[in-house]
Amino acid sequence: MAHNSRDSGNGFSDSSVHVDVKDYYGKRLQKTSDLKTGACVAPAQPLPAFVREALKKVHPEVTARYYGCGLVVPEGLEGCRILDLGCGSGRDCFMLSLLVGEKGHVTGIDMTEAQVEVARKYTDYHMKEFGYKEPNVTFVQGYMEALTEAGLQKNSFDIIISNCVVNLCPDKKRVLAEAHSVLKDGGELYFSDIYSSGRLTEEIKNHKVLWGECLGGALWWKDLLQLAEEVGFSQPRLVTASIPTVDDEQLRDILGDFKFVSATYRLFKVPKGNTKTCQVIYNGGITGAEDRFQFDSRYTFKTGEVVEVDGEAACILKHSRFAEDFTFQPPGGSCEPCCVKPKADTVDPFELALQSGSQGLGPATGGCCSTKTADCCK
Known part of the structure; x- marks a missing residue:
């Protein structure tokens, strides 16, 4: 897939990858069941009751046009300003707008015009449903590699979430850098995505269906650790991991020996000073x-x-x-900066997935983007 570019109209270079993904998610996919793989899978853990109740309030058309990404809901949301990267038809944004409350705010950004139109169409419906006097959710058409160009302010969000969409972008480092830029100090990027067991071949990366199905653009998981550090984030903290399934035999042949894992990480914008245990x-x-x-x-x-x-x-x-x-309560004194900063050992998401019992042999059981999403959210 040649990454030729053209001006998208806002200064960002719109590559052929973006064009293909827009086509896949704006035209070829009309409902969740149109997805061809289980690369996107249901949450690894049961949803809390208050999240399930919030999801029930989302309009059926919004849910129907939501293409399978499993739920990513971090803790401590009340009053927060949240940004959803690749918000699609807005299902998560509307759910989150209820969880943050009237004093919080949720912004959704997506590059696919048809998806953003659905989200905007139902904004007033949800504000009335939630009993809010003023809307606390906004939808922006734009690119996650160009958040500031889309009008989002630097240092303005407490939390950024995304569900299985970073892999759809050719320039992952730019996505992380933009996320870091618009987060407040102490802010968090909490996201699920698909990662590979190694750097993928050009054949896989150039396959339009594999890219649209969240596999062709998968990042080698070790590269995430490097890129996060380069743009200024803390060491990525692995939360959950599971092995997705690929039922299509033809696609499995193209993928060869490469393995994939659906993993949720949390990255924080915090000081780099050395801290004791x-x-x-x-x-x-x-x-x-x-x-x-x-x-x-x-x-x-x-x-x-x-x-x-x-x-x-x-x-x-x-x-x-x-x-x-x-x-x-630091042992023997203060957990203030010191000469040595003990780091967490790196956790291999493939090993965690196997420990969790997810081996990709049956229906996918954890992570992001799932044809099972509608079932798990009932």
Whole structure:
């Protein structure tokens, strides 16, 4: 797939990849069941009751035009300003607009005009459904590689989410850099995506169907760690992982020995200073996680329990929206900057997926983008 470019009208170079993806998601796909693979799979964990209830309030047409990306809902949303990359028809945005409340705000951005039109069409419906006096959700047509060009302000969002769409962009580093730019200090990029076991061949990357199905543009998972650091994010924290399925035999032949994993990571915009290992106590104040808060695959905090965390996690908890939800009790003094910053060991998402029991042999069971999404959200 040659990445020839043309001006999209807002200064961003619109490549042939964008044109093909727009065609795939704007014309070829009319409903979730049109997807050809299980590269996009249902959430690895059951949705909290309050999220399920919020989803039930979303208009049926919005849900029907939502192409299968599994749900990515971080914790601590009340009053936050959230940006949804690749918002599609707006299902997640409307759900999130209810969870952030009237004092919060949700912005959705998507490059496909037909999808944005559906979202805008039903904005007033949802605001009336939620009982809001003023709309707290906005939809923008634009590119996730050019957020500021689309009119989004730097240092303006508390949280950015995306569900299985970063792989659809040719320039992943630019996406991460733009996300870092529009996040506030202490902000978080919480996203699910498809990753590969190695750098893909040109044949796979040039295959239009594989690209549209979230596989052809998959990043080698180790490259994510590198790119995140280069643009200024904290070390990516792996939350969940599962192995997707590819039922189409012809596509499996093209993919050969490459393996794929659906993984959710959280990246934070926090200071780079060195931080000691700390002991922390979760205070139990997060909605939906009052007794137990799974921060990532390494740390699950139970209310009132003392947990020793690595320096990276300590820095994130101290400088993010979670700071007030934790009491810090460093052993032998302060968890202030020091000469050594203990880092978390890198977690291999393929190993985590296998430990979780997801081996891609049956229906996909975790991550993002699923033909099973409608079922899991009932």
